[in-house]
Amino acid sequence: MIPYSFDYKVADSLEEAFSLLSEAGENGALLAGGHTLIPAMKLRLSEPDTVIDISKISDLNQITKDGDILVVGALTNHATVARSGDVMTYCRSLGEAAGVIGDPQVRNKGTIGGNIAHADPASDYPGVLLSLNATVVAKSDSGSRSIAIDDFFTALFETALTEGEIITEIQIPVLGEGTGSAYIKFPNPASRYAVVGVGVVITLTDGKCTACRIGITGAADHAFRASVTEEVLLGSDLSTDDIEAACQHAAEGQELLSDLAASANYRVHLCSVMVKRAINIAVERAIG
Ligand SMILES: Cc1cc2nc3c(=O)[nH]c(=O)nc-3n(C[C@H](O)[C@H](O)[C@H](O)COP(=O)(O)OP(=O)(O)OC[C@H]3O[C@@H](n4cnc5c(N)ncnc54)[C@H](O)[C@@H]3O)c2cc1C
Numbered sequence: 001m002i003p004y005s006f007d008y009k010v011a012d013s014l015e016e017a018f019s020l021l022s023e024a025g026e027n028g029a030l031l032a033g034g035h036t037l038i039p040a041m042k043l044r045l046s047e048p049d050t051v052i053d054i055s056k057i058s059d060l061n062q063i064t065k066d067g068d069i070l071v072v073g074a075l076t077n078h079a080t081v082a083r084s085g086d087v088m089t090y091c092r093s094l095g096e097a098a099g100v101i102g103d104p105q106v107r108n109k110g111t112i113g114g115n116i117a118h119a120d121p122a123s124d125y126p127g128v129l130l131s132l133n134a135t136v137v138a139k140s141d142s143g144s145r146s147i148a149i150d151d152f153f154t155a156l157f158e159t160a161l162t163e164g165e166i167i168t169e170i171q172i173p174v175l176g177e178g179t180g181s182a183y184i185k186f187p188n189p190a191s192r193y194a195v196v197g198v199g200v201v202i203t204l205t206d207g208k209c210t211a212c213r214i215g216i217t218g219a220a221d222h223a224f225r226a227s228v229t230e231e232v233l234l235g236s237d238l239s240t241d242d243i244e245a246a247c248q249h250a251a252e253g254q255e256l257l258s259d260l261a262a263s264a265n266y267r268v269h270l271c272s273v274m275v276k277r278a279i280n281i282a283v284e285r286a287i288g
Pocket of ligand 1: 029030031032033034035036037038039074075100101102103106109110111112113114115116117118122123124125165166167168191192193194
């Protein structure tokens with residue numbers, strides 16, 4: 001399939017990108033790794049008049065540690081996230097999620113910023129970033145703002161980003177002593193996207209769960225936290241029975257998707273099974 005004709009512009013800096021975006025108005029689209037935008041244009045699901053290539057802005061393509069925060073530039077591709085020593089040391093589940101995205105070609109081109117901006121309900125990062133309590137930093141020509149990940153994914157393919165904003169980085173609190181994380185998914189066998197993907201971060205103090213965040217992707221129109229499961233686990237000693245009971249509530253309060261990959265009922269089942277497995281891995285890692 002061949003896309004219609006459009007203008008292609010390259011931005012070498014954020015300032016240039018803002019100016020090109022404002023010139024293009026609502027008919028402009030940013031191009032990062034192109035692994036969603038280009039297929040969508042070929043299928044004519046997306047028809048921007050101007051494509052603004054931001055992939056050369058090197059400031060947005062790095063992973064750094066700033067005190068207790070790991071900062072992942074928006075243009076960092078999935079393979080780099082998966083291979084990063086800092087990611088694996090300080091936020092292991094993020095590296096795990098990056099490493100199971102698509103195939104090597106997708107991981108070498110697709111970027112973390114493009115992935116979350118697109119907000120595909122079956123993407124891997126939304127679940128793991130919810131569990132890691134990340135913050136998304138977005139900039140525009142009128143300034144910068146930080147968006148808590150809990151407020152970022154708002155609906156199917158929709159986020160809290162407004163017109164003219166570019167995600168510049170994702171900030172993730174470094175996991176401390178006694179904290180373990182894990183990301184696992186039940187992949188669609190054809191696309192490798194998540195039918196259900198689960199990120200867990202759990203903290204143990206004197207054998208009791210003192211903090212817990214669970215993010216689920218793939219199951220609903222946008223990623224959500226398994227809030228009831230989190231509440232049931234808090235303060236428990238994480239016995240097999242406690243975990244089993246808590247996981248029954250993994251999808252509580254959510255309207256789950258039903259499609260060719262899985263019915264809503266099957267997704268409810270997958271949520272509880274996958275949450276249980278991810279909790280067990282995270283607990284093992286928290287114990288060390
Ligand atoms: C065959 C295949 C299999 C895949 N499997 C998986 C999978 O298993 N799991 C998974 O999570 N993903 C999967 N993906 C998606 C892939 O992970 C890409 O990350 C995703 O397509 C978007 O990233 P990108 O950098 O390619 O963005 P692009 O395609 O360049 O852009 C996507 C959208 O985000 C916008 N955008 C890009 N960067 C920014 C930014 N910094 N700020 C604001 N807006 C921005 C663009 O304007 C566009 O609307 C798959 C893709 C393919 C083609």
